[in-house]
Amino acid sequence: MNDGIPTDQTTVLFENAGRLLSARNQHRAAEMLRSTPFAIRDGTNHFNDEFNVLFTSVPLAEYEKFKQGQASPVECNAIQQIAEVLTELGTYIRFVAAELRMEPAASAPKQEGRALKPSEIQKVVNKYIGVSGGYLGDFSYRSHHEFYVDLDLDIDPSKYQGTTRERFITILNRSTPEVQARILQGVLERYPQGSVPMRTQERVDEIKRWISRLRAGPHVDQPTLRITSDVVERALNDAQELLRANGATSGVDRIHTALHGYLRQVCINESITASDDASLTDLFKSLRDSHPAFNDLGPRSDDIVRVLRALATILDSLNPLRNKASVAHPNINLLPNEEAMLVINSARSILHYIDEKLHRTDAMKETLASR
Numbered sequence: 001m002n003d004g005i006p007t008d009q010t011t012v013l014f015e016n017a018g019r020l021l022s023a024r025n026q027h028r029a030a031e032m033l034r035s036t037p038f039a040i041r042d043g044t045n046h047f048n049d050e051f052n053v054l055f056t057s058v059p060l061a062e063y064e065k066f067k068q069g070q071a072s073p074v075e076c077n078a079i080q081q082i083a084e085v086l087t088e089l090g091t092y093i094r095f096v097a098a099e100l101r102m103e104p105a106a107s108a109p110k111q112e113g114r115a116l117k118p119s120e121i122q123k124v125v126n127k128y129i130g131v132s133g134g135y136l137g138d139f140s141y142r143s144h145h146e147f148y149v150d151l152d153l154d155i156d157p158s159k160y161q162g163t164t165r166e167r168f169i170t171i172l173n174r175s176t177p178e179v180q181a182r183i184l185q186g187v188l189e190r191y192p193q194g195s196v197p198m199r200t201q202e203r204v205d206e207i208k209r210w211i212s213r214l215r216a217g218p219h220v221d222q223p224t225l226r227i228t229s230d231v232v233e234r235a236l237n238d239a240q241e242l243l244r245a246n247g248a249t250s251g252v253d254r255i256h257t258a259l260h261g262y263l264r265q266v267c268i269n270e271s272i273t274a275s276d277d278a279s280l281t282d283l284f285k286s287l288r289d290s291h292p293a294f295n296d297l298g299p300r301s302d303d304i305v306r307v308l309r310a311l312a313t314i315l316d317s318l319n320p321l322r323n324k325a326s327v328a329h330p331n332i333n334l335l336p337n338e339e340a341m342l343v344i345n346s347a348r349s350i351l352h353y354i355d356e357k358l359h360r361t362d363a364m365k366e367t368l369a370s371r
Contacts, residue, residue: 010039013086013091014033016089017085018034019299020085020088022298022299028074028077029085032082038054038055039056040052040093041055043095051093051095052094053094053095053096054079054093054095055096055098056098057098057100083096115180116172116214120210121172122169125168125169128187128198128199128203129187131165135164137190137191139164144167147186147190150186151182151183151185153182155175157171178214180214181211185211188204188207222236222239222240223348223351223352223355225355227265227266227269227358228262229261229262231261232258232261235257236255236258239255239258248340249336249337249340250327251340252326252327252328252335252340253327255343256318256322256347259318260280260283262354263283264283266287266354267287270290273286279316280315280316280318281316293358293360294357311350314350
C-alpha cells in the first residue's frame with residue numbers, strides 16, 4: 001500500500017461521511033469513524049488493479065479479536081457501513097486493513113511532566129540527605145532496603161547495581177510521581193529539618209512543594225497552539241515551569257493570562273469586535289456567536305451547546321479565582337494544589353478544544369477552495 005488521499009481531503013471526507021452515518025442512525029459507525037485514526041491508502045494487486053484501502057493501526061487486544069474472527073457483529077457491521085458510505089461519496093473502498101500498533105517497551109516507563117527532574121533528585125541527594133564515600137546519609141545496604149519496607153513500597157534495592165547513592169537515584173528516577181512523593185516524605189521523616197546544618201527550613205519547604213506537585217494527579221497536556229502570540233506563548237511556558245518548580249498554585253495566574261490572551265488574539269485575527277477590557281467570558285461569548293466554526297456542533301448539537309455554556313460558567317469563575325486565590329496578588333488564602341490543578345486542567349482543555357475546532361474549520365475551507 002502507498003499513501004493515498006491527502007490528510008486535509010481525508011478530513012473533509014470523513015466529516016461528511018460521519019454526518020451521513022448519523023443521519024441514517026448508524027451511530028456506532030459514525031462514532032467509530034470519529035474515534036479511530038483511519039487513513040485511506042492506495043492499493044494494488046498482481047493484476048495491476050488500483051483501489052482504495054481503509055487503513056488503521058490497532059492495539060494488540062483489538063488486533064487479535066479481528067485476526068481470530070472474534071470481533072462482534074456490531075463492530076463488523078459498523079466497519080462495513082463506513083466503507084459503503086465512503087464509496088457512496090466517491091472514494092471506492094475495496095478492502096479494510098489493520099496493522100498491529102507497536103507499543104513502547106514497558107521497562108522504561110515514560111515520566112509525566114510533574115515527575116522529579118534530574119536536578120531535583122540531585123538536590124535531594126547531595127544538598128539535603130548528604131553523601132560520604134558513596135554512602136547516602138547513614139544508609140547501609142540493609143537499612144536502605146528497610147526504608148522502602150517502612151513506606152509499604154515493594155522496592156528491593158539489591159536488584160540495582162552500585163552504591164546506596166546510585167541505587168537510591170536509580171529508584172527515585174524510575175518511580176512514578178506518586179511513589180516519588182512517598183519516598184520524599186520518607187526522606188523528610190528520616191532526616192528532619194535541622195538534624196544537620198544543610199537540612200534547612202528552606203530545603204524542607206522546597207521538598208514539600210515537590211511533594212505537593214507530585215501528588216497533584218494527572219494533568220492535561222500543555223497545548224501547542226496554531227493561533228498564538230508572544231504573550232500567550234510566554235504565559236504558557238511560565239505556567240508550565242511554575243507548575244514543575246512550585247506546584248499548581250503558582251501556575252494559575254499565568255494559565256489565566258494565556259487563555260485570556262489567546263481568546264483576544266483569535267478575535268483580532270477573525271475581526272471579531274471586542275472591547276479592550278473584555279473579560280474571558282465576554283471574549284468566549286463573542287467567539288461562539290460570531291465565528292462560523294461554531295455553526296456546526298455535530299449530531300448532538302443541543303447537548304454540546306449545554307457543554308459550551310458550562311465552559312462559559314467555568315471561564316466566569318476563573319477571574320475571581322485568579323484575583324482572589326492565586327499568587328497574582330498578595331492573597332493570604334491560596335488555592336490548594338489539587339484545586340489549582342483543576343483550574344489549570346480546565347483552562348488547558350478549553351484551549352485544546354477551541355484551537356482544534358478553529359483549525360479543522362480552516363482546513364476544510366482550504367480544501368474546498370482548492371477543488
